[in-house]
Amino acid sequence: MIRVALLASRLVRARSLADSLAEDERFEIVDVQPHNPAAEFSPENVVDVIVSVGLALDEIPAGGPPVVALADEPLEEMPLRQAVRAVLPLSASAGEVGAAIIAAANDLIVLTQSQARDWLNSVRSSHFDDGFELETLTAREMQVLRMLANGLANKEIADQLGISDHTAKFHVAQILAKLRATSRAEAVAIGMRRGLVPV
Numbered sequence: 001m002i003r004v005a006l007l008a009s010r011l012v013r014a015r016s017l018a019d020s021l022a023e024d025e026r027f028e029i030v031d032v033q034p035h036n037p038a039a040e041f042s043p044e045n046v047v048d049v050i051v052s053v054g055l056a057l058d059e060i061p062a063g064g065p066p067v068v069a070l071a072d073e074p075l076e077e078m079p080l081r082q083a084v085r086a087v088l089p090l091s092a093s094a095g096e097v098g099a100a101i102i103a104a105a106n107d108l109i110v111l112t113q114s115q116a117r118d119w120l121n122s123v124r125s126s127h128f129d130d131g132f133e134l135e136t137l138t139a140r141e142m143q144v145l146r147m148l149a150n151g152l153a154n155k156e157i158a159d160q161l162g163i164s165d166h167t168a169k170f171h172v173a174q175i176l177a178k179l180r181a182t183s184r185a186e187a188v189a190i191g192m193r194r195g196l197v198p199v
Helices: 011-022 094-106 114-127 141-149 156-161 166-179 184-193
Strands: 002-007 027-034 049-053 067-070 084-088
Touching: 002 011, 002 094, 011 027, 011 094, 049 094, 067 094, 067 184, 114 166, 141 156, 141 166, 141 184, 156 166, 166 184
Parallel strands: 002 027, 002 049, 049 067, 067 084
Antiparallel strands: none
16 A cells, blocks of 8 residues: 655645545555645655645655655656656646556656657757767768677678778767767667667
8 A cells, every 4th residue: 555645735625636545445645734835744654655736846845755746837857856756737637646656656757648748859859968969970870880789890891881991990980979989889888778779
């Protein structure tokens, strides 16, 4: 059974949600408290998950058990920060909140469909932290990177592509430079992490 505490800006909404969640035998509602910025949130019983209702994300206690936040505040970063494992709209159903609680209790992060779509779009359109863009590698360099992943040496790459050993070596050097890798193995690992090399 997952022990849940609710922390709310408005107790009426939190108590209504607590009543709905209490009908699910997977949850034990151990506390419902109003949010008090001057006090530390300390439920009387040990809890597995906190559900915050109507609090701004920066009002949510850091640390402690995982948090499922109900707020109409847009997410500006992914993955979710600190203890927050999900940010659902205030209009989320008890079933949706329950699913997020179960995920949070299992140390998973929950994204709504629109949050996931927004995050994926921002990743596709922006630079990665190290300044690398997906479009940086040419089609030929992508081909060579995949051959590196298959363990081919420069001479084997040259033979398969019908190019000189020197040209194959040049392509490998370009890949290492563009991926900021110090070795062929590191370039392959980076390529796999970024979806450039099929796993």
